Amino acid sequence: MTINPTGRLSAKLHRRVCLVLTEDAVLAEELLARKKLAAEVAGRLSEKVLLIRPGRLDAVLDELRKMGHTPQIVKG
Amino acid sequence: MPPSPNDVIWSDRCRQALSRYIEPLARSVAALLVRPRTNQPLNELLDKAVATLTNPPVIDRRIRDLPESSRKLLALIGLSHQPRWKVEHLLTLLAALGYAEGFAPVQSALEAGLLFPVLTTDQQVESFTAVATAEIFTHPAVATRACGVSLDLPDLAKEEQPALHAIRTADGLDWPLRLAAVWQQVQAAPIRLTQANLLFKKDLHRLQADDVLSTPPMDLALCLPDVGVLALLWAAKCGLLTEHNGELSAATFPTTWEQGILAVLIELVAALPRIDNWNPLLGYNPTETGLSPTPTAGLLIFLLLAAAHPDRWVVPTDLARWLWDHHDLWTGSLPPSAVTDQGTEWVQAYLLGIAFPLQLIEVAENRVRLTRFGRHVFAGAPAPLDPPSFPQTLFVQPNAEILVYRQGLNPAVIATLSRFARWKGLGPACTLELSAEQTYRALESGMTLPMMSQTLTQYSTRPVPPAVIDLLQRWASKRERITVFSSAVLVEFTSSTELDQAINRGIVALRLTDRIGMTASGGEPGLAQLRLLANRDYEAKPQRCVTVDEDGVTLSVDAAAADLLLDVEIGRFASPLPPAPPTARRYRLDPDLLRRAAESLSLAEIDAWFTDRTGQPLSPAGRLFLLGPQLSPPISARLTVIRFPTPELTDGVLQWPDTRRLIRERLGPTAVVVELENMELLRKVLSDIGIAMV
Numbered sequence: 001m002t003i004n005p006t007g008r009l010s011a012k013l014h015r016r017v018c019l020v021l022t023e024d025a026v027l028a029e030e031l032l033a034r035k036k037l038a039a040e041v042a043g044r045l046s047e048k049v050l051l052i053r054p055g056r057l058d059a060v061l062d063e064l065r066k067m068g069h070t071p072q073i074v075k076g
Numbered sequence: 077m078p079p080s081p082n083d084v085i086w087s088d089r090c091r092q093a094l095s096r097y098i099e100p101l102a103r104s105v106a107a108l109l110v111r112p113r114t115n116q117p118l119n120e121l122l123d124k125a126v127a128t129l130t131n132p133p134v135i136d137r138r139i140r141d142l143p144e145s146s147r148k149l150l151a152l153i154g155l156s157h158q159p160r161w162k163v164e165h166l167l168t169l170l171a172a173l174g175y176a177e178g179f180a181p182v183q184s185a186l187e188a189g190l191l192f193p194v195l196t197t198d199q200q201v202e203s204f205t206a207v208a209t210a211e212i213f214t215h216p217a218v219a220t221r222a223c224g225v226s227l228d229l230p231d232l233a234k235e236e237q238p239a240l241h242a243i244r245t246a247d248g249l250d251w252p253l254r255l256a257a258v259w260q261q262v263q264a265a266p267i268r269l270t271q272a273n274l275l276f277k278k279d280l281h282r283l284q285a286d287d288v289l290s291t292p293p294m295d296l297a298l299c300l301p302d303v304g305v306l307a308l309l310w311a312a313k314c315g316l317l318t319e320h321n322g323e324l325s326a327a328t329f330p331t332t333w334e335q336g337i338l339a340v341l342i343e344l345v346a347a348l349p350r351i352d353n354w355n356p357l358l359g360y361n362p363t364e365t366g367l368s369p370t371p372t373a374g375l376l377i378f379l380l381l382a383a384a385h386p387d388r389w390v391v392p393t394d395l396a397r398w399l400w401d402h403h404d405l406w407t408g409s410l411p412p413s414a415v416t417d418q419g420t421e422w423v424q425a426y427l428l429g430i431a432f433p434l435q436l437i438e439v440a441e442n443r444v445r446l447t448r449f450g451r452h453v454f455a456g457a458p459a460p461l462d463p464p465s466f467p468q469t470l471f472v473q474p475n476a477e478i479l480v481y482r483q484g485l486n487p488a489v490i491a492t493l494s495r496f497a498r499w500k501g502l503g504p505a506c507t508l509e510l511s512a513e514q515t516y517r518a519l520e521s522g523m524t525l526p527m528m529s530q531t532l533t534q535y536s537t538r539p540v541p542p543a544v545i546d547l548l549q550r551w552a553s554k555r556e557r558i559t560v561f562s563s564a565v566l567v568e569f570t571s572s573t574e575l576d577q578a579i580n581r582g583i584v585a586l587r588l589t590d591r592i593g594m595t596a597s598g599g600e601p602g603l604a605q606l607r608l609l610a611n612r613d614y615e616a617k618p619q620r621c622v623t624v625d626e627d628g629v630t631l632s633v634d635a636a637a638a639d640l641l642l643d644v645e646i647g648r649f650a651s652p653l654p655p656a657p658p659t660a661r662r663y664r665l666d667p668d669l670l671r672r673a674a675e676s677l678s679l680a681e682i683d684a685w686f687t688d689r690t691g692q693p694l695s696p697a698g699r700l701f702l703l704g705p706q707l708s709p710p711i712s713a714r715l716t717v718i719r720f721p722t723p724e725l726t727d728g729v730l731q732w733p734d735t736r737r738l739i740r741e742r743l744g745p746t747a748v749v750v751e752l753e754n755m756e757l758l759r760k761v762l763s764d765i766g767i768a769m770v
Contacts, residue, residue, distance in 0.1 A: 008607040009574050009583070014566040014592075014640045017614040021586075023557040031558075043644020046589045051644055054615040057562050064558060070516035070551070071558040074598050 018052040019045065020060065020071070037063045083130050086159065086215045091126045093192035097201045109138060109189035125189055129215040135190075139222055142188060145170055145181035150190060150222035153214055155382075155454055156375050157346035160194060160213040165349065168372045172402040173227060179205075182212065190218050223456055229380055232395065233388030238440035245447055247463075248337050248435035249485055250293050251310070251344055253506065256490045257288050257499040258307040259316045263326035263517055267308070271322070274353070274362050275305065283308055291502045293433055294482070300429035302359030309354055314347035328521070329491040336462040338449060340487040341434050345453055348374055348430070356425035357414055369406035373399055374426055381437065381446045382454035389443035392427055396420040472532050474541045476510040489535060495521060496528045510544065515551040525552045564598030566640060567606070581605060592640075612639040622646070622689045628697030629665040631690070642689065648673045649682070649698075667701035674702055715740065715749045718758075718769070722746065734761050 022028040025047035032038050032050070040056040040063070052060050064071050094102055099118060106112075106125035116124075128134050139147055152169050153161060163182055170181055185191040186204045193201060194211040201207075267279050275283075283289060289304030300306065308324070311317045318327045332339045349371040353362040361368065377395055384390050399406050400418040407419065414421050427444055431437045436450035451457035469484025470493075478497055480489075482504055496518035497508035518528060528548055532540045567583070569575040572590040579585070583601050584593030595601050621637035624630070631650055633642065638661075649670050650663035673682065679702070683693035694702065720726040723745040729735045730742060738754040738761070750758055759769045 008605055009578055010570050010609050011574075011578070011606045012568040012610040012612065012636070013601075013608060014568060014612045014614055015563075017561070017564045017566050017640060019561050019564060019566075019588075021559040021561070021588075027557060042641055043647070045592065045640075045644060049588045051640065052560075057560070061560065064560070069558050070512060070519075070555045071560045072555045073520065074559060074561045075563065 016054075018054065018057050018060075020050040020052060022048045022050070024048065031064075031067075034063065034067060037067075083215075083217055086213075086217070087126050087129065089213065090129060090192055090215050091122060093195060093201075094122045094125060094189075096195050096199060101201060101203065105187060105189040108187065109134075129189075130217045132217070132221055135218055135221045138188060138190060139218075139225070142190070143181065143184050145175040145177055146184040146188075146190075147222065147225045148173055148175065148227055149181045149185060150214065150219060151225035151227060152375070152379075154219035154221075154223035155227075155379060156349050157342060157453065158349045159216050159219055160211060161349060162211050162352075162367065163207060164367055165372050166212070168369070168403070168405050169375065171404070172372070172376055172399075173229075174402075182207070185214075186212070190214060227379060227383070229383035230398070231384050232380055232390050232398065233384035233445070234391060234394075234443070235388070238389060238443055243438050243440040245438045246293075246433045246435050247482065248341050248433070248449075249482060249490070250433035250502075251307075252333075252337070252340055252487050252490055253485075253499070253502050254289055254303065254307040255311045255314070255316055255344075256494040257502065258283075258304065258311050259326050259329075260494050260499060260514075261286070261289075262308070262311070262317055262324055264513070266323050266325040269319070269322045269324065272362075273322075275308075275360070280305065280360060288499050288502060293429070294502075294504055298425065298428040300356060300359070300425060302354065303429075305360040306351070306354045309351045310344065310347055313350040314343050329494075333487040333491040335487075337435075337486055338459065338462055341436075341449070342453060344434060345436070355409075355422075356429055357411060357422050367405075369403065369409050370426075373403055373406040373422075374430065376403060377423060377426060378431070378436065378446075378450070378454045381444065382451065384445065386446070386451060386455075386457075389440065389445050391443055392423045393417070393420045395427075396423040399423065467535060468537045470532070470535045471537050472540045472544055474543055476544055476547055478508040478510065478532070480506045480508065482506060484535070492531050495523055496531075510548065512551040512554065515548060516555055519552060519555055525549060561594075561598040564594055565600050566592050566594050567601050568592045568640075570609075578605075610636045614640055618642070618688045620689060620691050624686075624690050624692070624695050628695035631663040631665065633661040633663070635661055645685065646689075648677075649685075665695070665698050665701060670698060670701045671705070679703075715751060716755055717743065717747055717749055719747045729762075 020028075020031070020041075022031065028044070028048055028050060032041060032044070037060065040053055040060050042051045042053045045051050061071065061073070094105065097105065102118060102122060106121045109125045109128045110121060112121060112124070128138075139150060142150070149166055149170055152166065152173075153159065163179070166182060167178065170177070175181060182191065183204050186193070186207065191212045191214050193204070193207040194213055195201065268276060270276060283304035284302055286304045289307055290299075292299050308317075312319060312324055315330045316327060317324045330343065332343045352366055352368045352371060353360060355361040355368060355370055376399060380395055380398060381390055396417070396419040406422075410419050410422060427437060428439070431444075431450075432439055435447055436453065437444045438447050446454060448457065448460045452459045465486060466481075466484035469489070470478050470480040472478050477500070478493070480493070485506070493508055496514055497510050498514045499506065500509045501507040515528070519525075525548060529540065529545050532544075566588065567578065569578060569591050575584070575587060575591055575593050578593055578601075579587060583605050585596040586594045588594055616639075618641060619637050619639065621634040621639070621642060623632045623634075625632065630653070631646065633646070646663055647669075649665060651666045651669065653662040653664055655661065670682075677685075679694075682702070686692065686694045686698075720729065726742065726746050726748060729748065730739060735758060738750060738758045739748045740751055741749045743749055762769055
């Protein structure tokens, strides 16, 4: 299939997604190894991207801070 | 002269209040203010009424038209610098001035359109009687014009002069510093309030025990009770903290903090009448009625000092005696120990703990008088100049502590430092500490690393140690390691090639997976360049978007209906099959994955997921993968199958005890299994009843 370089691209939007982006895959592994945090993770979109369960943002932030991390929070 | 931004805000509030009056009341109030000669549409009349509030000559005339008690009421509000008051406090003040007329003075000012009720949402005002126990406000422009009204307070000054060398004044920084310290604590941990809007015990104890907040004031050896609680209540009333859903959290520092110490001190003075739950002798002291004598007695003390001769001194005992004679609520609230000296101890604590650090009074040999600044605030004298500034006022130590010399501090520096360094000690030289947590909070509040290092460099007397800058850099970069998007918009393209193109065109900036991208801010992408196939809300209930093929193991995903959770969840049970357009995305149940999923999920949870997504529980084939290994193993054995011509005959064989004991198991409607050693016996039994087995 050829793509028109100026045409509109077909896409699906996923809104109100809560996710965690880590600097590297090892850090993502470290987060997933934390039992309480792993319970709030719905899945791993890629090696550096964790998808958080809907409505569990505060619990994730609490746990990250307990682990000594200082996450940058981007509000939508 | 164009109206100031503050005038515009208060004019809006007055207009909103007027629009809640029923029409006859609104017309009558507006008519008294505007005095229109013709009948005008209501909205036009109300607009003119609000515009009149900022017209000094007209307001002066309207104030003159009021009864004397109402004029004094407006003067009290004006001199307090606080436009919003509880009605009961105002009635207390008027009673102390000798106008025990009840609600009448407030009602006259409300009817004249010079006072307005503080209304809750959608509240309609049919008359002013309901306002009697509520709050009112006035336009600051009106309050300012009323300040000239004489309150006829006595001059309590003494002839005798203290020795000039004994006069002491404060630098005015004590309370701004404490408020900044409490702001920092609330920023770190917001404070929840009870349903009655009071502090929980744990927070009360924390504030009472806090070393920084409880530091004795620098200039006078007077320790107020619960000074940390007062700092919290004060910070909440002067805009440093905001209350939302019963929780106090840190707000951004008000712009007044950029305007010099005197502007901040006036703001603190204006907030004093709004602090009810604190008392100079008892500390945190909430009352059942929510009304304390502190706001009114405090204001009367200032006004009595303002009424005294500017060059003479007042003895606190005389102030206490006047309050004792005129302020019944205050007299009645004094603890027994303070009654013996007619409340002098209360007045001294208020003067030395509140008025002195605010630079409102100067003290000499147990006498007090208003400072030039105090006379500016309460007697309309010209404003003094802001103190000279000394920009180089701090010293950053290699251990990441900051020593700040108080002479060079001003509210702007206090506010900036508070954002990224923790107050550790207040005194002639204050100490702060740089920490990872506070650096993180500063970054979260919008401050950048260059802003922090620039502040330190700008105000430092010596170069900032490179190790400290490195430390800040390290803490700041730590924050970059994890980014949490609370509500991002993810864009899923149909192929990785399309995602590449979207990145090249700047539609999205981050590649999350081979097909999913996102803008740098996690916000909405430019939709003009996209053809939307579907829109999914991550927080919505999961939709049914998977079909299970007849084989029970192949799962086909409806791409348009699928959501993001499906993609990550389905991978727990099945592996993707190679793409074969134009067919749907397909997966195959994987026995290993299913068993691994079963380690963290129960069968009921797996069934629930399949029911949500496919409309039916896990397929029998899936159950075979999942449960097969857990049950007893299948048995292989050599058996003989006998098939009868009809189900009825089979039923008979299984019912008749002589044959039933020889049958091992029924396989179907007409088939049974018999073990080899019973075969001949069954053949004989059947032949006895005339059935020959072939």
